Amino acid sequence: MAASTNGTEYKIIGTRPIRHDGVDKVTGRAKYGADYTFPGMLFGKVLRSPHAHALIKSINTEKARALPGVKAIVTSADLPKLADKMEAAGEQAINLNHLSMNILARGKVLYDGHAVAAVAATSGHIADEALRLIEVEYEVLPPVMLVDDAMKPGAPILLDSLRNKEDGPDQQTNVAAHMQFKRGDVNEGFKQADYIIEREFKTAMVHQGYIEPHNAVGIYNADGHATIYCSTQGTFVVRSLTAAVLGISEGKIKVVPAEIGGGFGGKTTVYLEPLSVLLSKLTGSPVKLTMTRAEVLRATGPTSGSTIRCKMGATKDGMLVAGQCWLAYEAGAFPGSPVGAGAMTILSPYNIPNILVDAYDVVVNRPKTAAYRAPGASNAAMASETVVDELAEKCGLDPIEFRLKNASHDGTPQTVGPPFKKIGMIETLEAIKNSEHYKSKLTGPNRGRGVASGFWFNVGLQSSATINVHTDGTVSVVIGSVDIGGTRAAQAMIAAEVLGVDINDVRPVVADTDSIGHTDVTGGSRTCFATGWAVYEAAQDIVRQLKERAAKLWEKKPEEVVFANGMLSPASGNGVKPMSLKELAPRLARTGGPIVGRATINARGVGPAFATTLVDLEVDPDTGKVQILRVTVAQDVGKAIHPAYVEGQMQGGTAQGIGWALNEEYFYDDKGILRNTGLLDYRMPTCLDLPAMETIMVEVPTPGHPLGVRGVGEVPIVPPPAAVANAIYRATGVRMLELPMSPPRLLKAMLKKRAASDSQAAAAD
Amino acid sequence: MVHKVIVETTINGDPVELLCEPRQSLLEVLRDELDLTGSKEGCLTGDCGACTVIVDGRAVCSCLMLGAEAAGKHITTVEGLANGATLHVLQQKFLEHASLQCGICTPGFLMSAKALLDHNPNPTEGEIRYALAGNLCRCTGYDKIVKAVVDAARHGVGASQHGKVPTESTAEVTRDILEREKR
Ligand code: FES
Ligand code: FES
Numbered sequence: 001m002a003a004s005t006n007g008t009e010y011k012i013i014g015t016r017p018i019r020h021d022g023v024d025k026v027t028g029r030a031k032y033g034a035d036y037t038f039p040g041m042l043f044g045k046v047l048r049s050p051h052a053h054a055l056i057k058s059i060n061t062e063k064a065r066a067l068p069g070v071k072a073i074v075t076s077a078d079l080p081k082l083a084d085k086m087e088a089a090g091e092q093a094i095n096l097n098h099l100s101m102n103i104l105a106r107g108k109v110l111y112d113g114h115a116v117a118a119v120a121a122t123s124g125h126i127a128d129e130a131l132r133l134i135e136v137e138y139e140v141l142p143p144v145m146l147v148d149d150a151m152k153p154g155a156p157i158l159l160d161s162l163r164n165k166e167d168g169p170d171q172q173t174n175v176a177a178h179m180q181f182k183r184g185d186v187n188e189g190f191k192q193a194d195y196i197i198e199r200e201f202k203t204a205m206v207h208q209g210y211i212e213p214h215n216a217v218g219i220y221n222a223d224g225h226a227t228i229y230c231s232t233q234g235t236f237v238v239r240s241l242t243a244a245v246l247g248i249s250e251g252k253i254k255v256v257p258a259e260i261g262g263g264f265g266g267k268t269t270v271y272l273e274p275l276s277v278l279l280s281k282l283t284g285s286p287v288k289l290t291m292t293r294a295e296v297l298r299a300t301g302p303t304s305g306s307t308i309r310c311k312m313g314a315t316k317d318g319m320l321v322a323g324q325c326w327l328a329y330e331a332g333a334f335p336g337s338p339v340g341a342g343a344m345t346i347l348s349p350y351n352i353p354n355i356l357v358d359a360y361d362v363v364v365n366r367p368k369t370a371a372y373r374a375p376g377a378s379n380a381a382m383a384s385e386t387v388v389d390e391l392a393e394k395c396g397l398d399p400i401e402f403r404l405k406n407a408s409h410d411g412t413p414q415t416v417g418p419p420f421k422k423i424g425m426i427e428t429l430e431a432i433k434n435s436e437h438y439k440s441k442l443t444g445p446n447r448g449r450g451v452a453s454g455f456w457f458n459v460g461l462q463s464s465a466t467i468n469v470h471t472d473g474t475v476s477v478v479i480g481s482v483d484i485g486g487t488r489a490a491q492a493m494i495a496a497e498v499l500g501v502d503i504n505d506v507r508p509v510v511a512d513t514d515s516i517g518h519t520d521v522t523g524g525s526r527t528c529f530a531t532g533w534a535v536y537e538a539a540q541d542i543v544r545q546l547k548e549r550a551a552k553l554w555e556k557k558p559e560e561v562v563f564a565n566g567m568l569s570p571a572s573g574n575g576v577k578p579m580s581l582k583e584l585a586p587r588l589a590r591t592g593g594p595i596v597g598r599a600t601i602n603a604r605g606v607g608p609a610f611a612t613t614l615v616d617l618e619v620d621p622d623t624g625k626v627q628i629l630r631v632t633v634a635q636d637v638g639k640a641i642h643p644a645y646v647e648g649q650m651q652g653g654t655a656q657g658i659g660w661a662l663n664e665e666y667f668y669d670d671k672g673i674l675r676n677t678g679l680l681d682y683r684m685p686t687c688l689d690l691p692a693m694e695t696i697m698v699e700v701p702t703p704g705h706p707l708g709v710r711g712v713g714e715v716p717i718v719p720p721p722a723a724v725a726n727a728i729y730r731a732t733g734v735r736m737l738e739l740p741m742s743p744p745r746l747l748k749a750m751l752k753k754r755a756a757s758d759s760q761a762a763a764a765d
Numbered sequence: 766m767v768h769k770v771i772v773e774t775t776i777n778g779d780p781v782e783l784l785c786e787p788r789q790s791l792l793e794v795l796r797d798e799l800d801l802t803g804s805k806e807g808c809l810t811g812d813c814g815a816c817t818v819i820v821d822g823r824a825v826c827s828c829l830m831l832g833a834e835a836a837g838k839h840i841t842t843v844e845g846l847a848n849g850a851t852l853h854v855l856q857q858k859f860l861e862h863a864s865l866q867c868g869i870c871t872p873g874f875l876m877s878a879k880a881l882l883d884h885n886p887n888p889t890e891g892e893i894r895y896a897l898a899g900n901l902c903r904c905t906g907y908d909k910i911v912k913a914v915v916d917a918a919r920h921g922v923g924a925s926q927h928g929k930v931p932t933e934s935t936a937e938v939t940r941d942i943l944e945r946e947k948r
Contacts (some may be wrong), residue, residue, distance in 0.1 A: 018860045025868035026856040028803015028843035032869060035802035125767075125788065209903045211807040211815055212869040261805070261869025262903050293808040485866035485904060644863035648905055652866060655906030679812035679901065687907035688898040 012497045013707065016644045019489040020508055025259070033215035033231035033258035034290045041217070042071055044279050044289035045127035046272075047117040047134050048299060049109035052143035052365040052672025053156065056107055056136060059117060064133035069126035072282040073134070074275065075117045076104040080247040084161075087244055089237045089269055089521075092371060096244050098334035102368050103245060103274055109138070110158055110333035111365050112673045113298025115271075120279040120287045143365035143672030147307050147328040150174040150364045158333060158363045176335030177361040181343055181415050189322025189354030193313025195394040201383040203721075203739040204665035205305035205330060208372045209656070209684050212261020213291040214300060218276025222284075226253045226277045231260040233267045233482060234521030235513050245274040253277070256512040257482045264656070265371030266301055268521045294677035301370020302666060304329035304337040310346070310383040318395040320388075320406045321354060323347045327380065328360040332368035337361045338376030341457070344415045345718070346380035348455040349425055349610065350388070350406040357415065365672050371523060373653060374456040374714035378660060378721055382739060385452035385722030390735070399451050399726070400433050403612075408455075424636025424700035425453065425610040431634035431696045432612045438632075446619045447629070450727030453612045454718025458711030459524035460603030464517025465534035467495060467542050467597040471589075473582030474505040475542070480519025481531040482510055485652075485713070486645035490528050491535045493641055494707065498539035499581055500566015517600050525711020528641055529702070530603035536706050537599030542581075549584060549591040607702025607710040611635040613654060613719035619731045624747030626662055626728065628689070633719075634696040638710025643697060650716045651693040657720025659685045665740050774835040776801070777845025785832040791825075792816045794832030795842060803843040803872050807901065814900030817873040818842045824880035826899075843872035846879065855879060855917045862913040866904035873900050878914045887918055 024030040061073045082100050086093040100106075105114045117134055121127035144150045144158070157172045164175050190196060216230040226248070232238045235255040243250040260267065272289040279287040291300070309326040325346050329339035343359035392402035407425045414420060432438055432451065442449045466478040477495045481487060488508035496503045519531065547561040550568040554561070560571045569578035588595055616630040633650050640646040663683040667676045676682045701708025725736045734749045769784045776799070785794045790809070795801040795818070807813035809828045816827040819841040846853045855878050858864070865871045874897060881888055881896040888896070893914045894907075902910060 016863065019863070021868075022860040022865070023852070023856075025865055025871055026843075026852065026859050026875065027847055028801070028872050030868060031802070032805070034806065035796075037797075037800075125786070210867070210869075211813055211901055211903050212805070212867070213807070259869075260867060261807075262867045264903070290806075293810065293812075486863065642863075644909070645866070648863055648866050648909060651906035651908045652904045653906075656903070678810050679808050680810065684901060684903065685906075686898045686901065687894045687911060690907055692911070693906050693908045 010497055012493045012503055013641050014643060016642060017489060017493065017503045019486050020492060021483060021488050030259045032212060032261055033217070033229060036217050036229045036258060036288070038217065038219065038286040041286040041288055042120040042122060042279070042283055043124040043127050044118055044120045044275060044287045045124065045131055046115045046275070046289070046295065047131045048295065049105065049112060049114040049116055051109055051138055051140050052112045053141040054109050054138040055141065056105060056109060056116065057139055058137045060135040061117065063135070064119065064130040067126065067130050067133060069122040070119060070130045071122070071285070072120045072279050073117060074104070074278055074282065076106040078278060079104055079245060082244065087240065089241060092336060094241065094269060094336070095334065099241060100245050102334060103271065111367050113295065113367060114333070115299060118275045118279060120283050144174065145364055145366065145668055145672050147330055147362040147364060150362050151328065151360065158365065162335070162363065174363045175360055176331060176363060179340050179343060179359040181357040182355065183413060184354030186322045186324045186354045186356040190313045192315060192321045194316040195391055196311065196313040197387045197390045197394070198309070198311035199383070199387055199737055201308045201310065201737050203306045203379045203382055205302050205366060206660050206664045206666070207297055207302040207682065208264035208266035210262030210264060210266060213293060213296045214267065214271055215290040216272040216276040217286055217288040218273065218280040219286040220277055220280035224252055226280070227256060228253065228273050228277060229256045229258050230273055231258045231267065233260065233263040233484065233523050235480065235482065236518050237268060237521055238270055238273050239513050241270045242274045242277060245270070246277060254512055254514045257510050260482050260484050263484055263523070264373045265375060265523055268371055268523050269301065271300060293679060297677050297682055298674050299367050301332065301368055303372035303375060304331065304339070304369050304379065305666070306330065306379045308379060308383040310387045312384070312387045312391060314391045314395055316395065318397045318402050318405050320350050320352045323352045323355045325357045325383070327358070328362055329376065329379070330364050330366055330369065331361050332366045333363060334368045335361055335363060337369050338371070342376035342380040345377040345455050346384045348415055349408055349453045351408050351412040355415065366666070373656065373717045377454060377456055377718045378657060381452065381454045381718045382721040382725065385719065386725050386735065389726045400429055403453055404429050420608065422700055422703050423608055423610060424698050427698040427700055428453065428610050428612040428634040428636055431698050432614050432632065435614070435632055435634070435696060437614055437630060437694060442616050444618070446621055446731050447616065448727040448729065448731030449614065449616050450723045450725065450730060451612065451614050452719040452722035452726060453610065454715055456525070456609050456715040456718060458529065458606045458609055458714070459526050460530050460606040461520040461524065461526055462600070462602045463519045463531040463534040464600045465531065465538040465598065466516065467538045469542060469581065469585055469588065469595040471586050473501070473585040474507065475499065475501065476507040476509050477535055478509045478511050478516055479531050479535065480511060480516040481522045481527045484522055485648060486642060487522065487527045490641040490645065491532060494532050494535045495539045498536060499542060501581055525609065525713040529606060529705065529709045529711050530601060532641065532707065532709055533603055533705060534599045534601045537601065538597040541597035541599060542595060545595045545597065546581060546584060549588065550579060552591050553587070605702070605704035607638055607705065609636055609710055609712065609715040611715045611719055613723040615720070615723040615727045617724065617727045617731060619728060619746065621750065624743035624750060626724070626741065626746065628658060628691055630691055632694040632696065633716055634698055635712065635716055636700045636710060637697045637712045638702045639699055639708035640697050641707070641709065646697060646712050647695045649712045650695045653714065653716030654693055654720055655685055655690055657717045658690065658724060661721040661724035661739060661741060663740050663742055770833050772833055772836045774837065775839045777841055787831065787833050789832045790828050791830040791832050791835055792827040795827060801842050801844050805869050805872055807869070814873040814877060815870055817876040817900065819876055819880050822880070822883065824877045843875055846875060853879070855914065858913040858917040862909045862916065864905065864909040864913040870900060870902040874902065874910055882918055890915055
């Protein structure tokens with residue numbers, strides 16, 4: 001029996017059953033998008049721009065069309081031109097015109113890898129040959145790769161029609177938006193400060209790095225209906241965006257969720273899906289497209305590189321009094337970076353009376369960014385958590401003590417919106433402070449320990465769930481949330497808990513868009529929170545119906561039947577033997593027919609998440625290479641439904657954060673061409689780079705949620721870059737202000753510091 | 766038109782005769798010609814390990830080998846790992862330890878781990894991490910994967926031989942290995 005912090009005793013929630021889709025996934029039987037084939041299927045490939053910024057003068061497909069085996073070729077001329085209209089897509093809204101222009105460039109290519117044309121042929125190799133035969137005439141334009149350059153007057157302009165409010169309707173610009181957030185008076189605040197630290201940070205563009213490349217199989221039928229099989233985080237987003245891009249009605253498209261090989265936010269939009277349907281329509285055959293790794297890196301949404309200035313002030317006794325931040329994020333080729341989220345998270349872990357935050361969304365000649373796990377927050381926390389670390393040192397306080405003094409808690413105002421309700425920032429700090437890791441001594445040369453905290457909002461949004469009771473007493477739980485990390489098991493556990501049935505008597509099913517009500521993306525840390533809530537309510541719907549059936553059998557009123565510990569019994573005992581769902585199930589036909597429970601939800605009252613990460617590391621003084629020695633992450637998880645998969649989220653997010661901190665970066669040359677398009681050079685952590693990862697789950701239940709669930713997926717990626725930077729400082733005395741802190745960068749910083757102290761020593765002699 | 770070649774090989778214990786183009790990789794042949802889609806494609810450049818199969822006892826990236834090169838070889842894919850309806854101890858331990866999140870890397874990890882345990886039934890944690898360093902997982906941070914392999918060695922594959930898996934701290938082990946590499 002698992003005890004809960006909200007006092008409820010659970011039988012199944014909090015245990016670690018084997019996931020229902022597990023056997024399929026360890027035997028190779030599970031079907032991911034690329035594993036689907038259909039009779040007569042064609043293979044599609046995409047021609048991509050070799051330039052970062054260029055006008056398309058002409059496209060000649062004649063030779064390619066003449067190649068035997070080539071069945072169709074499409075360019076943007078085959079797509080309807082769309083208005084600048086925003087469409088909801090998971091956590092973010094998408095401009096449909098820009099989306100269409102990203103799927104196939106119209107008149108202009110805006111980044112290295114921008115799609116220009118797509119081919120369908122009888123084999124992938126023939127499609128590849130056809131791409132080489134397509135002649136595109138470009139007029140190359142100067143690219144602009146960095147936010148600082150793109151914001152300068154006279155910078156090359158990416159989008160002719162882009163305007164912002166401040167510069168007015170006559171001014172072409174690369175700045176898509178400026179947002180400002182304010183509380184109190186920062187100038188007054190800084191006057192009260194005894195110590196002020198101000199730093200400028202640069203962080204590199206990084207990719208989600210899911211191991212499975214994007215894929216889609218489109219099948220267009222002569223009756224105007226289309227089916228798409230693909231690996232996506234949100235089948236309903238794929239449906240609505242594909243319908244919009246192709247100009248067909250949503251109801252004519254069915255999206256079937258394949259298993260998905262990682263997403264982290266990167267699979268919440270469409271790239272290949274509309275092309276697969278369009279090519280299928282032109283050829284009359286199913287068409288499969290899959291990306292290569294180079295295509296994934298060059299042309300799918302990474303997350304923004306950024307320039308961030310962060311200034312914070314504290315009194316001698318360690319109270320934060322003012323914070324002022326300036327953030328500019330690379331949106332990629334089209335507007336829509338997560339800079340707003342960066343701005344709203346950057347100061348959130350702390351209760352600071354006076355704040356002023358400015359945020360700029362800037363287009364540059366890089367791929368359009370997509371969501372990546374707590375989008376925008378890791379960059380921001382790198383800046384603020386480094387400055388906080390410096391202030392703690394100035395005040396002569398332990399970094400955890402300093403954070404505890406200033407930590408946000410219930411009632412602290414948020415950057416935007418109402419004050420925080422029940423949150424666990426303090427609890428995560430206490431958990432780290434009391435951990436064996438923190439109490440242990442770190443000894444040895446070139447070693448350091450660093451800590452950092454992070455915040456993420458989480459989201460609620462819409463979910464649907466259906467539960468069917470079968471005659472043998474098993475139930476199937478039908479949901480629309482694709483399973484990227486064990487959520488089938490969690491949903492089944494919630495149903496089993498409410499219904500009092502064995503976890504193995506529950507079959508979780510992820511359904512296609514025709515077979516379940518609207519369900520938003522698996523993202524925003526919302527699946528257990530919102531879909532879990534819908535499953536909980538659908539199970540309550542079953543309970544209500546079970547009571548009616550039992551009442552019928554016992555000739556009582558439904559309200560005279562109670563359901564407790566999985567057993568139905570009359571409220572006033574009259575010698576009737578209590579009955580379980582399993583016992584009642586075979587008798588449904590005779591008591592009124594099948595039972596189906598259902599619920600839909602637009603989940604409100606989402607509980608925000610906090611995490612604190614502690615890192616020990618060693619720096620090689622000769623090469624600048626960092627070896628992570630030990631990591632512990634403490635996170636407020638609300639209520640862990642399946643603790644093993646919650647730990648998994650914490651560990652996985654931490655690993656990505658460490659990769660972001662130390663190695664990962666998009667490396668463009670001076671022509672704006674991406675030079676590291678493979679996983680050897682886009683260097684993600686391997687298991688030799690990482691130690692065992694210790695996790696501490698802190699459970700502060702989210703008020704209002706029937707099980708206290710809090711989203712857990714995103715926040716663990718927020719603290720690691722700053723925690724690593726702070727540890728590097730303790731190991732070397734060098735404050736790193738740039739990500740990644742790769743060996744050459746760190747070595748350079750260390751040599752600079754050594755040279756400075758040598759010259760100081762020389763001057764003293 | 767490229768002419769196909771006939772390849773005679775052994776896959777998961779069964780003799781197989783197949784037709785493939787000389788330019789097709791073993792991964793492509795397994796997936797597209799033989800419908801063995803358990804081996805996954807993550808990069809096609811030998812960097813991710815999702816396509817790992819065992820060829821004559823060695824873990825190999827099937828994306829780096831041509832299908833034609835399979836002639837006369839014994840190949841084991843993830844589809845051949847279980848014994849009928851009984852899971853291999855590695856598969857069982859991966860499930861028990863929640864070692865997969867999205868699961869796309871899992872077939873590759875299972876095959877690399879099997880190749881390791883076949884040669885070294887009692888590896889240290891460091892040896893496990895070294896043997897699995899060619900496989901990328903973006904979801905798990907590797908912790909639960911390494912624990913599953915340690916457990917499989919201790920209770921399954923290696924148990925019959927002797928004793929338990931020595932557990933040093935990973936950092937120490939990593940350093941040892943790196944030092945050894947340098948020398
Ligand atoms: S697909 Fe073979 S190593 Fe990545
Ligand atoms: S479980 Fe997703 S890549 Fe390993």
